[in-house]
Amino acid sequence: MTARPDFRLDGNHEAPMRTKEEHNRQVSGVESKPSCSSRYGVKRSCPLNDVPFFHCVEGSVFDSFHDILEGVAPYIIKLVLRHFIVRRQLFSESEFNIRVASFCYGSPDSKNKPSANFQRKMFTSRKNLRQGGCQMWCLMRALPFLICDGIECSEEDKKHMEVVFLLQDITRIVFAFEVSPEDLDRLDSRVYRLLEQYKCLLVDTHVEVEDEDEEDVDDVGEGGPVLQNEGLEAEMEVEDNEGEVEPGDDTVETEEPRAKAKKWIIHLFNKMHHLKHYSDMIRLRGPAIRLWCAKFEGRLKIFRQHSAVYCNFVNIPKTMARMFQLANILKDDEESPLEFQQGLVVTDHNILRSLNIRAGEELVMTNSATFRREEYRPGLFVTLLASDFYPKFALISNVFVHQNQSVFLHVKPWEVLCLSAKYNCFKVSPDDQSLSSTVNVLSLQNFRTVAPWCVRESPSVYLSPRTIFV
Numbered sequence: 001m002t003a004r005p006d007f008r009l010d011g012n013h014e015a016p017m018r019t020k021e022e023h024n025r026q027v028s029g030v031e032s033k034p035s036c037s038s039r040y041g042v043k044r045s046c047p048l049n050d051v052p053f054f055h056c057v058e059g060s061v062f063d064s065f066h067d068i069l070e071g072v073a074p075y076i077i078k079l080v081l082r083h084f085i086v087r088r089q090l091f092s093e094s095e096f097n098i099r100v101a102s103f104c105y106g107s108p109d110s111k112n113k114p115s116a117n118f119q120r121k122m123f124t125s126r127k128n129l130r131q132g133g134c135q136m137w138c139l140m141r142a143l144p145f146l147i148c149d150g151i152e153c154s155e156e157d158k159k160h161m162e163v164v165f166l167l168q169d170i171t172r173i174v175f176a177f178e179v180s181p182e183d184l185d186r187l188d189s190r191v192y193r194l195l196e197q198y199k200c201l202l203v204d205t206h207v208e209v210e211d212e213d214e215e216d217v218d219d220v221g222e223g224g225p226v227l228q229n230e231g232l233e234a235e236m237e238v239e240d241n242e243g244e245v246e247p248g249d250d251t252v253e254t255e256e257p258r259a260k261a262k263k264w265i266i267h268l269f270n271k272m273h274h275l276k277h278y279s280d281m282i283r284l285r286g287p288a289i290r291l292w293c294a295k296f297e298g299r300l301k302i303f304r305q306h307s308a309v310y311c312n313f314v315n316i317p318k319t320m321a322r323m324f325q326l327a328n329i330l331k332d333d334e335e336s337p338l339e340f341q342q343g344l345v346v347t348d349h350n351i352l353r354s355l356n357i358r359a360g361e362e363l364v365m366t367n368s369a370t371f372r373r374e375e376y377r378p379g380l381f382v383t384l385l386a387s388d389f390y391p392k393f394a395l396i397s398n399v400f401v402h403q404n405q406s407v408f409l410h411v412k413p414w415e416v417l418c419l420s421a422k423y424n425c426f427k428v429s430p431d432d433q434s435l436s437s438t439v440n441v442l443s444l445q446n447f448r449t450v451a452p453w454c455v456r457e458s459p460s461v462y463l464s465p466r467t468i469f470v
Contacts, residue, residue, distance in 0.1 A: 002273070003039070008203075011195030011268045012276075023057045061285055062274050064174050065292040068167075069133035071271035073140050076167055079202050079266065080143070082123035083160050090151050093118050099146045105138065106451020107375060114139040126264060133294065140168060141464045142453070144423040149455045159201055165424040166194040174278055175289045176467040183468060184279040191275045195268070202266055302327050340369035340401050355400070355408055355438055364401045371407045371441055380449040381428075381463055382411065384439070390416040391445070391469045393428055397436065407441045425453070425464035445469055 001022065002015035026040040037043050046056040084090050091099075101116040112134040121127055131139060139146075143164055153161065173179060173187045282288055306323045307316075343366035346352065357363050368377040376382075376399050384392045394411035401407055413434035417427045441447065446469055452461045 001041075007273055008268050011199055011272060012192055018057055020055050020057050023055075061281055061291050062278060062288065063291070063293050064278070064288045065133055065294040065297075067271045067274045068171055068174065069136045071269075072275065073136050073167060073171070074129050074131065075269075076163060076198070076202075077136070077140060077143060078123060078129055080147075080160050080164055081118070084147055084157070085120070086123050088154075088157065090157075093120050093123070096146065099149075100139075103142060103146060104451075104454070105142065106380070106453070107377065108380065108449050108451050109138045109142075112138045114142075137171070137466070140164070140171065141425075141466070144425075145453060145455060145462075148422055159197065163194065163197045163201065166190050166197065168424055170194065170275065172466065172468045174282075177287055177289060179282055179287055179468075184282060187279050187282075188276075191278070194275070195272060198272070199268065203268060338369065338371050338401070338404065338407065340364070340366045340399075340407075343367060343401075346400065351400075351438075355402070357402065361403055363403075366399050366401055369399050369401055369407050372447070374441075374447055374449065376407060376409060376441065376449060380451055381414070382409065382439075382441075382444050382449055383446040383465070383469055384411070384413065385445045390419075390426065391465075392416075393426070393450070393463060394439075395430075396449075400438075408438050409441060410436060410438045412436045420462060423455075423462055423464070425462045428452075428461050428463055 001018045002013055006013050006015070023042065026036075026042045027045045030037050030040060030042050030044070048059075049055055081096070085093055085096060097116040097118055100114055100118070103113075105113045112132075114131055114135045117130055119127075122129055129136075144161060148161065169190045170187060173183050173190070176183070278288060285291060302324055303320055306320060310319055310323075343364050346363040346365050351357075352363060355363065368375060370376075376396060378396050378398060380396050381393045382396060384394050392413065393416065394413045396409050396411055398410035399407065400410070413431045413436075414428045415431040415434075417429055419425070420427045446465070446467070448466060450463045450465050453464060454461060
């Protein structure tokens with residue numbers, strides 16, 4: 001348990017963990033003296049503590065979707081873009097929008113590609129970046145290509161990009177479906193370096209804030225079990241005690257009664273502190289991606305869609321519940337684990353023999369097959385196996401569907417030349433010494449496909465996987 005001022009001074013400050021006894025004592029103290037709430041980070045007792053064998057201190061988990069994709073990542077990317085666009089002026093926000101819109105993300109990221117709606121006031125005020133969580137994930141992976149392509153980076157620029165690289169490495173570990181103990185040790189190391197670099201490069205810098213609309217200000221984030229609630233910027237908070245001045249209070253009164261000269265002071269914030277405890281949480285609860293709320297929010301997306309078009313103001317819950325049930329009935333009837341485009345029936349005996357296809361069984365060659373919500377098509381890469389050094393990637397050349405049940409991929413192995421220091425991803429090239437083979441998608445090391453990314457006026461091919469491989 002650490003205090004907010006201590007964490008702001010040193011993001012890697014070591015403090016004892018909160019215990020049930022300490023938490024209960026603090027709850028009692030807040031009930032008798034409410035002003036202690038901000039000191040302890042506790043507002044009231046959790047009702048779930050009445051459930052047998054559960055306590056909020058030992059049973060709480062972090063939501064990686066909100067902590068990283070809607071918390072740490074947008075703020076860090078915003079500050080890095082401010083460095084390149086506002087301070088260094090290597091390109092304008094219009095040029096950056098052109099890069100975002102023209103970059104070839106590939107079919108795996110086509111639904112979540114970032115919106116080209118960046119404005120200068122987003123970098124000079126407390127406005128957010130107007131990107132969704134999955135869009136932010138894609139933007140974070142593609143950011144080195146969008147920034148570093150075609151420009152010469154100074155040493156200071158490279159230090160800012162290193163912050164992005166550390167954030168990428170943390171995200172790949174946290175969002176992985178399988179994590180080894182060595183990966184968790186590496187996660188602790190990356191988080192330590194991220195907080196150090198963030199403190200050295202970005203914290204305690206003052207930015208003049210332009211006029212902004214209240215609804216455009218960054219949303220206030222949730223607090224954690226250790227620190228009290230605060231948003232992405234602590235200076236945006238409205239404290240109950242008007243006479244007190246917080247370390248992040250950046251509003252100064254001028255001679256005019258209603259005029260305020262504002263300064264945006266950048267601090268370490270709560271969700272960065274959450275990163276320090278992710279390795280311990282994963283050791284106790286398993287992969288963090290299996291605990292995030294994105295799956296539940298996606299499931300409830302239908303409510304947002306129907307509420308915008310239905311005009312029932314008499315019994316809204318009944319209407320929404322009925323539409324949700326009908327949509328799930330139709331979805332269960334129509335949804336299949338395998339969907340594919342109709343193609344040519346394979347009659348080549350060599351191909352049928354290599355796949356052990358029996359006489360009378362149908363094998364179809366298709367341009368696209370979606371198996372368990374992952375699309376496979378020629379031109380994408382898959383991971384055949386992982387090693388301690390580099391994973392083994394292969395390029396899909398053909399897609400086969402057997403008996404409308406299983407998917408086979410005809411692939412050509414590619415070799416990893418290096419881990420690019422400029423883009424923090426794998427640089428690959430065709431492996432002329434390896435032969436093509438046909439594999440079942442169930443035998444892949446990682447079921448997700450990866451689109452090849454390229455830079456302008458260069459034949460090099462790069463692969464930026466979403467997660468690590470075990």
